[in-house]
Amino acid sequence: MSKRPNKLAFLTQVAPSGYVPGLGRGASGFTTRSDIGPAREGPSAEVIAEAQARRGEEVEVDPEQFQDPDNETGLFAGMAYDDADEEADRIYEAVDAKMDERRKARREAREAEILATTRAERPKIQAQFADLKRGLSAVSDAEWENLPEVGNLTGKRRKLNPREGRAYVVPDSVVLGDRSKAGYENALDPMQQATGGFETPANAGGMVDIVGISQARDKVLSLKLDQASRSSVSNGTSTSIDPKGYLTSLDSVVHKTDAEIGDIKQARALLDSLVKNNRKHAPGWIAAACVEEHAGRMVAARKLIRQGCEECPKSEDVWLEAARLHNTEDAKVILANAVQHLDQSVKIWLAAAELEGDPKAKRKVLRTAVEHIPKSVRLWKEVVNMENSPEEARIILARAVEVIPQSVELWLALARLETPEKAQKVLNSARKAIPTSHEIWIAAARLMEQEAARPEKDEAARQKDYKTVDNIIASSVSNLRRNHVLLTRDQWMKEAEQCERDGSPRTCEAIIKATISMEIEEEDRYDVWKADAESALARNQVGTARAILAYALKVFPDRRALWREAADLEKEHGTRQALEELLSQAVQHCPQAETLWLMLAKEKWMGGDVPGARVVLHQAFDANLESEQIWLAAVKLEVENNELQAAKEILNRATSVAGTERIWMKAAVFERQQGNLEAALDTVNTALAKYPKFAKFYMIKGQILQSQKDIPAARATYATGVKECPKDVRLWILSSRLEEADDKRIMARALLNKARLANPNNDLLWAESVHLEERAGQPNQAKSNLARALQECPTSGLLWSMAVMAEPRPSRRNKSMDALRKLGDDPLILCTIARMFWSERSIEKARSWFARAAKADRDIGDIWAWWLKFELEHGTQEHQQQVIDQCVAAEPRHGTVWPSIAKDVANARKTTRDILFLVAKQLH
Template identity: 45%
Template sequence: MLSSSAARAKQLNSSAPVNYVAGLGRGATGFTTRSDIGPARMSAENDEAGKLNDSKFDEFAGYQGSLFDQMPYDEDDEAADRVWNEIDAHMDERRKSRREQRIAEQLSQFRSVRPKLQHQFTDLKRDLQQVTEQEWNDLPEPGEHRKHSAAEKRNERYIPAPDSLLEKARQEQEVVHSLDARQMQTGGMETPMTGLQTPFTDLKSIGEARGAVLSVKLDQMSDSVEGQTVVDPKGYLTDLNSIKVSTEAEIGDIKKARLLLKSVTSTNPGHGPGWVAAARLEEVAGKLVAARQVIREGCRACPASEDVWLEAARLQTPDNAKTVLAEAVKKIPQSVKIWLHAASLETNVTMRRRVLRKALEVIPNSVKLWQASIDLEGPDDARLMLGRAVECVPHSVDMWIALARLETYQNARKVLNRARETIPTEPQIWITAAKLEEANGNIDLVDRIIEKAIKSLSLHQVDLEREQWLNEAETAEKGGAARTAQAILQNTLHLGIEEEDRKRIWMEDAESFVARSCPECARAVFAQALSTFPTKKSVWLRAAQHEKSHGTAASLDALLRKAVSFCPHAEALWLMGAKEQWLAGKVEAARAILNEAFLANPDSEQVWLAAVKLESENDEPDAARSLLSKARERCGTERVWMKSVLLERNLGENAAALEMLAPALKAHGKYWKLLLMKAQIERQLDLVDAARETLARGVKVCADCVPMWLESSRLEEALGSVSKARSLLEVGRLKNVNAPRLWLEAVRLERRAGNKKAAATLLAKALQQCRTAGILWAEAISMEARAQQKSKSSDALKACDNDPHVILAVSRLFWRERKEEKARSWCNRAVTLDPDLGDAWANYFAFESQHGTPEQQAEVLRRAVAADPHHGDEWTAVSKNPRNLRCSTDELVKRVAENMALNKYEMEALEKIG
C-alpha cells in the first residue's frame, strides 16, 4: 500500500476530472478559449452546420450525406408513402370528433370566463319582447344630447362686421333723389362702369322674386272657374313615391343588358324572344315609349312570331292593342293565342262572340276556340255548335260528352255510340254511357256497359292501371253514380295483384274509400271480397261494421243473415244480429236468432250468456235461470257459474247465491271472481268469520290478484283492525311488486286513519316504486295544499303526461280556479285518452252542468253512451250497486257526476273569489 504522501502526490499530478472548473467553490466561472477547442473541432462543427442548413435539404433524400440519398425513388416507395398518408388521414378522421369536441369544450369554458359583449346583454335583449307598441312609439327620437363644455363655449368668438361692409350695404340700400356733380356735368347720361366693381347682392329682392314665381305657379294650378286648387296632395305624394330612383349599379346593368340585346336583335333579327326581352328591358327601365318602339321593330322583323305580337299588344292601351292584334291575325291567321287574346279584349259579349266565330272560320279544328265560343252561347245554340264541333274536332272527348249532356236520353245514347265508334280508346265515353243508363233507371245495363268497356279497351290495347280505375270509381260516386262506381270496382279490383295478397289489399282499399267519404265504393269492395272469401269471418265482421255505420237496419240484417249462413260457427255474427234486433225493440226476433245460434253452436258460452242477458234485461228471471241451468250442464265454464251466482245476487237471493257458490268453487276453486263474490255475499249476510276465511283462502290461492288483497284489507279496516289491514297491504305489495292500486289503498288507509304524515311518506315511496303510475300522481295532487298543487301537477305531467287520471286531476284544478276554457279542454283530453274511464265522463258532465250549455251537456252524454265506459273508482261504486243495475249509461253518468261535482265548501270559496 502507498503512503498517504505518495497517494497525495499521485492525485496532484493526475488530469482534472470532466467539467472541472478551477475556483468554482470561491465563485469563479468557467470559460473556454479557442485553444481548448482547436481548429479541427471548429472545422468539423462548421462542416456539420453547413450540411444542415435549409438550402441543402431535400424533401425525399433529406440533408446531404444521408445514408439513402443515392437510392432511386421508385413506384414501391410512392405506393408506400400513399398508404402511410391514407393511414394518417384515417387516424386523423377518427380523432376528428374528439378533437372538435375538445375544442368546443375549451371554447365554451373560455366563453364562460370571458363572454362576448353581445352575450352579456342577452337577458336585457330578451326583455325587449315584452315592450308594447305604444312604448316603442313613446321612445324619443335620437338627437344631440351631449352637454357642451365650458371650454367649447370659451372657444366661441364673436367677430363684428367691419364698418366698411356696413357702409357699403347702407349705400346700396340708399335711395338717391338727386344727381351728383359728375352726372350733372354730363347731363346725367353717364354710363356706369361695369366689370370694375362688384355690387352687393340684394337678398330681399331675390326673395321677393322667388315668391312672385311661386305665386304664378300656384295660379296656374288653380281652377279657372272656382278658384280652388286642383292639386291632390295624397296623389302628389303617391306620384313622388312611384318615381324609381335607380342606382349607378342598376343603370350600369341596364346599359350592359341593352347592348347585349341590341347585339342579339341585330345579328339575328328573326329571333322573336330577343325582341321581347329588349322591349321588357326598356319597360323595366321606365321607358315605355322606347319599349313600344322596340317591339314595333320586332313585329316588322318577326311577323310570324305570335309571342312578339302578343307582347306588342300587352304594351299598348286596349284600343291600340286591338289594332295591333288585327294586324297580327293578318300576318298569322292560324294563331289560336292571338285570336283568343283579341276576343278577351272585347268588353261586349256580342263582339267577343263575333271574333271567336271569325276565328273558327279560319281555324275550324281548334278545340280551345270551340270551347271558348260555346261557353258564350245559350243551351240551344250551344247544342247546335257542339254538333258542328264534334264534326270539326272528332278527337275531342269533352266535346262529345258535353253534347251528350245537352241532348235528350235517346239522342245522348246516339251521340255516345258515335263517340265510341270515333274514339274507341277512350274509357270516359264508356263511363259516361254507364252513368247515363244509371240516371235513367237502367241499372242492369250499367254492369254490361262497364264489362263491355273493359273488353273493348283491352282489344284496342288500352290497359289502364288499377289505381286509375279506382280513381274513376271514386269520381263516379262523388258525381252521384254509385252503381257505376260499384260496377267499375267489381270488374277491376283484381287487376295487378297476386292471389295471396287480395284479401289484405282489398281491406286496405275499403278503409281508404271510407276515409275519402266513399261508402258505396267500400261496400262494393266488401262485396267483391265476400264473394271471393265467403268463409272468412273477419271479412264478414268488417262488412257488418261498415253496414252498421253507413247502411240501414234492413241491409245490416240481410248481410248478417247471409254471413251466418256461410259462417255458422262465428258466434260474433250471431250475437251482433241478436243485439241489433234487441236494440231495435224486436225481442222476439232476437230470441229467434239466438235459438238458431244454439242449434249451430250448442256448447258456445257466449251464445248462452247472450240469451241469459236478453231474458234478464227483459224481466224474465225464470227463463234466465232455466237457460243458465242448461248452460251449466252443457258447458259449465267459469263465466257461466259466475253469471248464475250474479243473477241470484241481483235478484236479492243471497242465500241461493251462496248455496250455488259451493259447487261452483268445487269445479273452479282458483277462479278469483267466485271467491270474491262469496266473500262479499258472506259480508252482506254478516258472516264476518266466513268472509275472512274465504278471503284468506283467496289471497293464498290467488296471490297475484290485487282486488283480493284490497277486499281483505277493507274488511279488516271495517272491523276496526287498521294494523291488520296495513299488514295485509304490505304483504300484498311484497307479492305484487309493481301494483300501484295496493300503494294507493295503503295511502288512503292512512289518510282515513288520520295519519297524514304517514300517508305522505308512503306516497313518496310509492312514487319511487311506480314512477309512471297516474293514479298515484293524481292522489299526490289532491293531497297537496292548494298553493302547491300547480307544481305537483307539473311534476305529474313530466312523469306521465298522457295518463287520463293525471289529466282528470289537472282538469279539476282548473275547474277550481274558474279557468273554464282550460278545464273544458283538459276534460275533453281525459275522455279522449281513455274512453273507458267512467270517472272522466262523469267529471266532464259535472263541469258542463255548472258551466256549459244544454247543447254541450247533451253532446257529452252522447259521446259517453257511444264510449260505454266500465272503469273508474266512482263509476264502479255506482254501477255495481244493485239499485243501479237497470240504469242506462247516460243515467249512470249523471249519478256519478253528482258525486264528482265540487262540494258546497269549494263552491262557497269560489264565490268569494269571484
Template identity: 45%
Template sequence: AKERGDSEATMASAAAKQPSKNATKGSAGAGGGAAAGGAAVPLASPLMGGLNKKKKPFLGMPAPLGYVPGLGRGATGFTTRSDIGPARDANDPVDDRHAPPGKRTVGDQMKKNQDDDDEDLNDTNYDEFNGYAGSLFSSGPYEKDDEEADAIYAALDKRMDERRKERRELREKEEIEKYRMERPKIQQQFSDLKRKLAEVTEEEWLSIPDVGDARNKRQRNPRYEKLTPVPDSFFAKHLQTGDNHTTVDPRQGQFGGLNTPFPGGLNTPYPGGMTPGAGELDMRKIGQARNTLMDMRLSQVSDSVSGQTVVDPKGYLTDLNSMIPTHGGDISDIKKARLLLKSVRETNPHHPPAWIASARLEEVTGKLQVARNLIMKGTEMCPKSEDVWLEAARLQPGDTAKAVVAQAVRHLPQSVRIYIRAAELETDIRAKKRVLRKALENVSKSVRLWKTAVELEEPEDARIMLSRAVECCPTSVELWLALARLETYENARRVLNKARENIPTDRHIWITAAKLEEANGNTQMVEKIIDRAITSLRANGVEINREQWIQDAEECDKAGSVATCQAVIRAVIGIGIEEEDCKHTWMEDAESCVAHNALECARAIYAHALQVFPSKKSVWLRAAYFEKSHGTRARKLLAKARSSAPTARVSDRGFSVLVVEARVLLQVFMKSVKLEWVLGNIAAAQELCSEALKHYEDFPKLWMMKGQIEEQSENMDKAREAYNQGLKKCPHSMPLWLLLSRLEERVGQLTRARAILEKSRLKNPQTPELWLESVRLEYRAGLKNISNTLMAKALQECPSSGILWAEAVFLEARPQRKTKSVDALKKCEHDPHVLLAVAKLFWSERKITKAREWFLRTVKIEPDLGDAWAFFYKFELQHGTEEQQEEVKKRCENAEPRHGELWCTESKHILNWQKKIGEILVLVAVKIKNTF
C-alpha cells in the first residue's frame, strides 16, 4: 500500500509539472485504467478534508503527455476510434502523435502511393469546401488554438441557432398545420366514425366477424414442402446420357434421391415402376420457360446502349396521349407511363406539363386522390403556371376547388382564365358577379372578363357596365357594338361615331351603322354610309376584301337588313375583278349566295349584272331561272330581256308555258343551240348557231359550239374553218386555241398544231394554259427532251402557275419528283393543283395515310375543282373502305364542282347533259389511270 501511494504521488507531481493537451482523453484513460487495475483516485488521507476547502494547484491542470493513471499497478491506457482509428494493442506505444518523424521505408512510400491511387473520387465523397477524401488539414496536429477556435465557432453556431429558433419553430408549425389540413391523419379522418362507436350496442359488437387467417395457402397448410430449383448442370448431364424422357420425379433427389436412389441409375426412366403424372416436372417446358424469360429480359434492355438509354427525354410529353391508357388498359403501359413521367418530374420539377400529365395519368387509372396530391405538389413547384392551377381546381371537389382557385389568384392576380374558373365554380349569380367585379378591379383591360360580366347583368346594368368597358377597352369592336344595341337610336349613333374614331379600320362598325339607319327607316342613308365606309377604310390603309364584304352582306340578308345587304353588294361587287372576268365571276357569286340561302344578295348581284350587261342573254336567262325557283318575277325578267335584246329568239309560246317545258325557256341563242344539239337535231343546231353568229360574232362559245358540232359530224375542214374564224373575232379565247390545236393533232398535223400553239403564245403571253398544252403536245409525241425544255421556259415566264408546277412534278424521273414537289410548294403553297400533285405523288409511292391527308387538304382549299374530287374518289376506290368512298362521293355532291380539265371534259360532254354530280364523279374516276 505504501508503494502504491508513493507511486501515485509521484505521478500526480509529474502531472502538475507536464500539462497535456489530451486532458480529457487522459481522464478517459484513467477511467479505463481504474476499471482494469483499481481505483484511479488517490488513497484516502488526512489531506482529503482540506481539498474541499482549497484545491491544490495541480488538481485542475491537465495530465502530462503519456500519463496513464494506475500504470504502476499494470493499467493500460487507450484511445478512441475518433483519435486514430481502431483501439490499440497493449504493446503499442501510448501516443505517438507528437513523436518526431522517422525515416520512411520504401514499403511505406509504395503504400502511400497506392492509397493515393485508390482515392475515392465518387460524387458522394465530394465536399464543397474540403474536396475529395475529407479535410485538407486532418493530418496536422490538433493544437490548443484549434480547440479554442472550434469552441468559438460552436458558440457562434449555437447563438445563431437560438436566434432563429423561434422563427424556425413557428415556420415548421405552420407547415405542419398546412400539411395536416391537406393530408389529415387517419385518426382525424375517422374521428366522426369513432364517435359513433359509442352508439354501438353489445349485440352489434358480438356480431362483428372474426378476422380470418390472412396467411397464404402455403403458410396455412404445412404439408406444402419447400422446393429447391434444379441446377442447369443436372439437365445438361441428363440429356448427355441419351435419355429420351423429359420428366423427373420431384420427390427424388438430384441423382435419383438420397433415400431412394434409382435402381438402374439415370438410365432408368421411372424408378419403382412409377409412371409420369401430376407430381413430375416437364424439363422441356422448363427450358421453354427459361427461354421466354430470357427474351423478356433482352427486350427490357433492348433500348440500352452502353448503359445509357436511347429514349428521347424531350419526347416524353409529346407521346403522352398515346402512352396513357384508359380504364382496363395494359398494366405494363400504365407502369411505363408512370415511370417516364416520374423521370420528367425529377429531371425538371418546374415543368408544368409534367405535373399535369402525371395527374391525368393517375386520374384515368382511377387513383383520383393520388392525382390530386400530385397536382397540388405541382402547384408548389410551379406556382406561376395557369395550367397547373386550373388542373388542380378541376381535380378538386367543391369547396376545395374554390380554395385552390383562391391560392391561384394570390399567385397570379392578373390571370383572366383563373378568374373565369373562379366564377364558374360559384353557383349563386350574385357570387359570380362579385367574383367578376373583383377580377375587373385587377384586370380592367380584359375584354373576355367584361363580356362575361355583362352577360350576367340586366339590360340597364349591362348598359352602365358597357359604358365603363369601352373606356377601359376602347379598341374592342364587340363592346362598342354591344353598347350600341342597348342604347336608344340617338345615343347609338353617338356611340358608333365614337367607335369609328377609336377604331377607324374596322368595317363592322360602318355596317352596323347602316343597319341602324335601315332599322329606323332612313334607307336613303344606307348606301351613303357604305360608300363612306369604303372611302374611309381605304384612306386608313385597309384593303377591301371582296369575299369578306360579300359574307357580311349575306349576314345582313339573314338578319333582315335587305337595304344594307344590297348596298354592300353594289359597293364591292366589282372590286378586284378584271373586266373580261366580271360576268363569269358575278354568276358564280350569285350561285354561291343562293347556296348560302342569301336570296336578296343573289338578287342584288343579278340586278347589278343586268345593268352592266343589258344585252347578255345568259345573264337574263340565269336571272329568270333564279326568279323561277325563288321568286315570282320570271315573266317580267323575260319580257324585259326581250325588249333589251330584240335579236333573241323568245317566242310568245315560251311565255305561256314557262313552267311546263324547259325548251321554251331556252329559246335564247346559246341555250337553244345546246338544246337542239343534245336532242340530236344537228341540222337545227347548226342553223341556230349560224343565225346567232350573225348577231353575236364576238361570242367565243358560239364558235366553239359550231366547231364541236362539225367535229362530231366528222367535218374536220368545216370545224377547222369555224375555229379559225372564231379566233379572228376572239383572239384571246384560250379554249378556241386549244380546240384548234387538238384538232390538228388528232388529224396527224403535229407541226401545224405546234405552230398554232406558238402563235397563241405570241398573242397571249404569260398564259399558263397555252404553255401547258405545248408541253403536253411534245410529251404525247414522244419528245420528252423538248417537253422538258418548254416546261423550263414556261416556268420562267409563269413562275407562280400552279398547273405548270403540278405538271413539272411528273415530268421528272421518280427520284427527283419529291424535290420538284418541294419547289412547287415553295412557289405555290396554297394552289390546289400543286396540292393535288403532291397527293398523287404520295399515292404513287403507296404512302396511303399521307396521300389521304393531302387529298383532304386539296378539296378543302378548292372544293370547286372537280379533278381533285375525281382523283380522291379513285384513290378511295383502291385503298379505302366503302364508308370512305361514300363519304367522298357525298361531299363532292354537296360541293357541286364545276371546274377542272378532266371534270369539264365529262360534265360538258353532250351525252352526259342529264347526269348528276355523283354520276359525273364516277365517270371521271373510271377514265383516270394512275400511271403517274
C-alpha cells in the first residue's frame, strides 16, 4: 500500500526569491530596515558649517533657533519696557515711514499700472456698461413707461405669488348666486317698513346699491361738464380746440431733454456775460437771440435783438436778424429804422423789398434803394427784373450804364434789349468803356452771327458776315493782349464751348481759329489738337471738336488719321452731304488712302447715287492700281446692283492685275453663287496652284465637293488642307463635320483630338467636341469634355457660356457669377446671363443684360440675334425695331451661328436685317 503525499509540505520549504505572500489576492509587498540593513548617517551640522566656511559662503542662521519655546514673543518678553525702548521704537517707526514715503510714488504707479492691466483684461461689469448708463440720462419719461415688463426667461416654472393665488373656472352656481349682488330690492322688509325705509342702527344690515351710486355720480359729473362747456362757449371764454388734430399738434411740440436744457442755460450764461462785457459786439446779441429762439422764448429773443439794434445800429446783420424774428409788419418798421442808420446797405434794401407783397410797393422800394445806392449792380438788376415792359427796362438799363459804366452785365443786358443796329452801337460803347472785357467782344461776334443767319440774306452776304465774326474774335485777342489781358488757351476753349451751348457755332469756330495755336510748341500741335478734339467730343461738344479738326486739317492736310476722325464725326453727328464734301476733300489730299475712297463710294451708293459711286471707284483705281479692297468694293457694288456681267469682268481683270488671295477667293465664291460649280472648282484649283497655304481655298473646294456628294474627294481636300494649314481651326472643324455627316463619328472624334494636339488651348475645337457628343446623344461625355475644356481654356467666354447653360436651372446663377468673376464683362457671358434671366421670366433684367452684351462687342452677330429673338417674344414693336436698327448700324461679322448663315450661298444677296432674322430663327 503506497504512502499518501503530504499536502502541507510547502510550509517547511524555503520561499523563492521575490516571493510576496498574498500578491495574487491583491496584497502589496513592503520593505523594512531588517530586510536592507542599517542606514548610513549623513554629515552633521558642524561638518556642513566647516565646508561652507572653506568655500567662503555665509552660514545661514535659523531665525527660530533663539525662539523661546514657552514664549512666542521672544526671549526678551519678560524685560521692562522703559522710555529708551519707547524712543527707539519711535525712531524706528519714523525711519520706516520715511522709507515707505520714498517708495510710495513708485509703488502706487506700479499698483496703478497693474490695476489698469487687470481692468483691461478683466473689466468690471459696471465699467462695461458705463456708456450705456450715461446714455440713460437722455431717455424720456415716455420711453421709460413704454419699457416692457421683464418676463421669466429662465425656462423654469415660476412660483405662484401667494397674494395672487391660483385662478379657477367659476361654476355657474356661483355666478347665478352673485348676480343679484349688484341689484337692489324694491320691496321693504318688515323692519324697514317699521322704520320708514331708512337704515338705522337697529336694521343696519340692509342691502346698499354701490354700483348704482357710482354710475349716478359719473352721470352727474358728465352733465356738469357739458353744462360748463356750453356756458363757456356762450360767454366767449373757451378756446378753439380741434379734437382730431389735437394729438397731431402735440407731436410738433419740442420736448427738451435735461442735457439740452443744461446746454441752453450754459450758453445763455456765457452770452449774457459776453453782451454785458462788450455791448457793441453784434454777433453776441445775435447769438443770444438765437439761443432764446431755440429755447422757445420768442419774446425774450425779440427783446434781446431789439437791445442789440440799439447797441449796434451800424451792424446790418443785427437788423436783418431782428427782421427775421418779427412778423412782417414789425419787420417793415425795423428795416425802416435800419435804413436810417445804414442807407448804403444793399442787403437791408433787398430784405425790405422782399417783405413787400405788392409788386408796385416792391418796385418803389427798389427804386428808392437805387437812389440811395446808385453804384450797386445788384440793385439795378433787381429793378430791371421787376419791369414788365421791355421799353421801361431799356430806359432803366440806359441809366444804369451811365451810372456804372464798368459793369459788363448791364451793358450786355442793354444790348440784348436793343435792336440789332442799336445793339452794335451799345457794344461799341461798352468796348470803349471796358477795354479789358472779352465777354463784350464775344457778344459782338454772336450778334453778327445772328445777323448772318437771317433768312433774307443770300449766301454771299452770309459768308461775308461769317468772315466778320472771325475778324471780331481775332481783333479781340489782339486788343485784349494790348490791354494786358491774357486769357489762357483753356479759358478760350471754355468760352468756345459755352458759345456752342448757347447756339452760336460760328462764333465757337471763330474762337477756335483764333486761339487754338496759343501756348503750344510747333512740334506738339498735331498731338495736342487731336487730344483736344477727342476730349471735346467726350464732353459732347460736337461743334468744338469739328472746329478743332477743321483747323488741324488745314495745317496737316496729309494726315489720314485726322481725315478719318473727322469723317467718323460727320457720319455720327453730321449730314450725308457734309460727309461727302469732307471725304471729297480727303481723297484729294490723301489719294493713297483706300479707306477714304471706299467710305466716299459707300456714301454715294447709300445715297442712291450708284453712278457717282462707280466714278469714285474708277478714280480710286487710277490712284491705287493694285488695291485689293477697291477691286472687291467694285465687285460688290456691281453684284448688289444686279450687274453680274460687269462684276465678272471686274473679277477677271482683278485676278490678272492684282491677283491676291482674296480676289481669287472672291472669284470662286462669285462663280459658286451663280451656280457655276465647275467654274468655281477650276478657279479654286488655279488659285491653289498659286497659293497652296491659303486655307479658305480648301474650305471652298471641300464644300463644293460635299454639295456634289463626292465625299472621298472632299475628304481628300480637307486632308490636304489640314496638312498644308494645320493651324487653321476652321479646316479641322469642317473635316470633322464631314466625317460626322458620313456617319463616322469615331473618325470625327479622332480628327478633333488631332486638331487639339496641333492647336492646343483652342476653345473652338473644344466647343466642337462638346457639340459633337451632344449631337451623338452622349451627354455624359459632352459634360466630361466641357470640364476638360474649362481646365485647358479657363478664360474662354464661349466655354463658360456653354457651362452655364449646361447647368440645371437652380444652379445657373451661381455658375454665371463664377464666370463673371473669372472673365469680367465678356460679351458672351453677358449674353448668357441675359438668356438666364429670360428663362426666369425677368424681362427687364434680361433686356438690360442684352443691351450690355451688345455694347461690349457690337461685331458678334449671335448676340443681336438672341436679343431680337427675346424681343420678338416679349418686346413691343418699338423694342424690336430698335434692336434691328442697332444691328444694321453695327454690321456684325462674327459669332458661332452668324457666319454660317451669312456665308451660305442661298443667302448671298440678303441684307443684314434678313440675316438677323434667319439667325434668330435658327437659335434655340
